[in-house]
Amino acid sequence: MGGRTWPVRFGIRVRLFLAFVAVAVLSVVACALGWLSYDRLGGTLDEFAESHLPALGLAAKLAEEGGAIIATAPVLAGSRTEGEMDAIREALGRRLAALHSLTDAIEGGVPGLRPVVDALSRNLSELDGTVRHRLALGRRNQEAIERLRWLHADFLDEIEPLVADARFNIQSALASVESGKPSADAVRVLREENRRSEAVLQIGANGNLAVGLIARAATLATPEMLDDNAGFLEETADRLQRDLTALADWPDGVSLGQVVGQLLALARGAEGSVPALRREELETTARGQELLAQNRDIVARLNGLIARQVQAVESDSRAAAGRSAQAIAFGRSALLASAVVSLLVAVLVAWLYVNRNLISRLTRLGDAARAIAAGDLKAEIPLGGNDELSDMAAALLVFRDTAIAVEEANAQAMIDNAQAGLAITDGDGVIEFVNPLAAALIAPPSDGHAEQGGGTPRLADRLDAEGAARVTAFFAQASAGPEEGAAPALSILSTGRRPDGGAVPVQVGVRPFWRRQQQRFIVTLTDMTERVEAQHILERTVQERTADLRATNDRLERAIAEHRRTERELREAQAELVQAGKLAALGQLAAGVGHELNQPLAAIRSYAHNGRKLIELGRTEEAGGNLGKIADLTSRMANITNHLKRFARRPDTRLGAVELGPVIQGALSLFGDRLREEAVGVAVELPDAGAPLRVRAEEVRLEQVLVNLLSNALDAVAAAPVRRILIRAGASGGAQTGEPDTVRIEVRDSGPGIAAELAGQIFDPFFTTKPMGTGLGLGLSISYNIVRDFGGVLSVAESGPGGTAFVLTLIRA
Secondary structure (H helix, E strand, C coil), X not given: CCCCCCXXXXXXXXXXXXXXXXXXXXXXXXXXXXXXXHHHHCCHHHHHHHHHHHHHHHHHHHHHHHHHHHHHHHHHHCCCCHHHHHHHHHHHHHHHHHHHHHHXXXXXXXXXXXXXHXXXXXHHHHHHHHHHHHHHHHHHHHHHHHHHHHHHHHHHHHHHHHHHHHHHHHHHHHHHHHCCCCCHHHHHHHHHHHHHHHHHHHXXXXXXXXXXXXXXXXXXXXXXXXXXXXXXXXXXXXXXXXXXXXXXXXXXXXXXXXXXXXXXXXXXXXXXXXXXXXXXXXHHHHHHHHXXXXXXXXXXXXXXXXXXXXXXXXXXXXXXXXXXXXXXXXHHHHHHHHHHHHHHHHHHHHHHHHHHHHHHHHHHHHHHHHHXXXXXXXXXXXXXXXXXXXXXXXXXXXXXXXXXXXXXXXXXXXXXXXXXXXXXXXXXXXXXXXXHHHHHHECCCCCCCCCCCCCCCECHHHCCHHHHHHHHHHHHHHHHCCCCCCCCCEEEEEEEECCCCCEEEEEEEEEEEEECCEEEEEEEEEECHHHHHHHHHHHHHHHHHHHHHHHHHHHHHHHHHHHHHHHHHHHHHHHHHHHHHHHHHHHHHHHHHHHHHHHHHHXXXXXXXXXXXXXXXXXXXXXHHHHHHHHHHHHHHHHHHHHHHHHHCCCCCCCEEEEHHHHHHHXXXXXXXXXXXXXXXXXXXXXXXXXXXXXXXXXXXXXXXXXXXXXXXXXXXXXXXXXXXEEEEEEEEECCCCEEEEEEEEEEECCCCCCHHHHHHCCCCCCCCCCCCCCCCCHHHHHHHHHHHCCCEEEEEEEECCEEEEEEEEEEC
């Protein structure tokens, strides 16, 4: 103990002065950091964000909508059904509505934009009408072809019996001629039937040819081919017409003539014929192609306007950057001046406030404490203010009042132990009752003189002159009526008289009470001889307790300061460990993330090379497709890097409702490449029905817990014959079971499990079963503390040869 050195104890003046000096130094450092930040950012960001970025954004959206329209218009022109066309037209309508909205927002900044957008809208409306007309013609053409099939079937049904009848009649006539009895009628019939047979066969051949030519006309691709087909069809129709004339006097050929007439109507009709419908359909298709060419021209004009607007915005941005440089120079000077002012203010506060206010209050508070310790229980205590010093003053006031109460309690104890006398008087101070102890303290005069008032014993007559005057004045005031809100009472120290005539110090207390509806006064008389000794004892006790209280207070202040410092260091260490765990996880994932980024980079390089070749060949549409794919790949890369930045940033300490599904998918996305390379199967089971699961947590820290558990699971299944990981989540508890409403998240692997003797140590810091250099042993410890901060529990549900299951139980949000 002789070698122990006590720490140097600084007074409050020195501590506060050092604190304000530290505040001033921090202010200067903050100004310097702000200066550097302002130097890097400048005022250009505000101007660019308020004016140029919206303009560029609107221009980009205009270009996007124009590109979408020029890409969708050919699809609309090539629609095969009205349902497909309506869906495409609805999509184009939304694009046009967005284009009109953007035009309204940017019209003042891009002259000539409105006429171009209106022309594009008219072009699409006309294209829509053309496509609808083409589809209607296509339906009519199909109906005509279907009718042609039925007419062809009727034609064959009509001509085959006629051919059979003609053959029969010819055979009959030949039989009659061959019988050796030829007659003029038989020869005439034979010739007539032969002529009819030839006409029917010609009609059959020409009818089938006409049906084929009509069906071919419905599918011809050019007007020239349609004209050639029409010439053949016209010749065939003329032959059919001549052959029908030969059968005009044959009753059996009437139905055939009607069918052939309908076929000729499909071949020659001005409006409903198949060639006319096909010709109009081809003309409509050609008109649609013209409208598509006009659409491309209009969109090219729109892109030109957008390009000019972007050039204007770039010029304005460069001018704004120049102005920002001037503002930054001024900001440097202002920050330097503010740092000087902050230092000056800190010095003034330290002198004017700390020295003249706090120190003076501490001095007066110390004087009051020393006075109380010396026995002055009436010492004035400064109670002004609302800070720690006022709390100390209030505590000192409580201590003083406690001392007074102890003093009064001691006096009451003496009264209860018959060390005080009691007397009762009326409203004029006439003694009506006195106990022996009181009589021994206020005995009547021993010289035989009668008391004032004709021998009536009065309290004032039993005291010294000063006490008698005060008692008389008190009773006079009580008889006149007490002041409002105050009860009449008197407590004085006077001199009484013993029966032997000796003087005795007496404490006289007078208080009113009511007896039989009449006011009386009870007088408490205390022999103050022993009270003086008690006062000395009390003063020594107060001094001792004051010294003990001061020492205890000093120890408590030191213990509180040490506890706060330790707690702050622990929180900082925990935060650093959490951040280190995240960065360690990111380091392990770096190779996989690099592979995830190299794939789209290689694809972008290929698409860019092909796009340059396509542009050199004039195939701009295909080059535009390559640019769209490059944009999709860059969006994919941006999602990967944004996810990594969000995972790496320091988490927020505030808790809130976090949806579980996206957090699980975000954690899995960080292991995508590793899962594929190691052929690990992952199954995620979430409730399908109802609202998505939400827990009370913080998103980044919850994702870190899942990343740690997934990393451990991947390490566990690395050497397993079957590599599987299961993530299952579901709600548990609730009002029906009487348990808290929680969400249970299970991460199960098919690894070899955890040894029983090691199960109790897995959550300890720096404990790991991995080989040296492959793990810090902090993942599960950090995850355990994060889950505990969420108000949840992380535990091992089971572990064995079939695998290990970690269960994460969180409060449901």
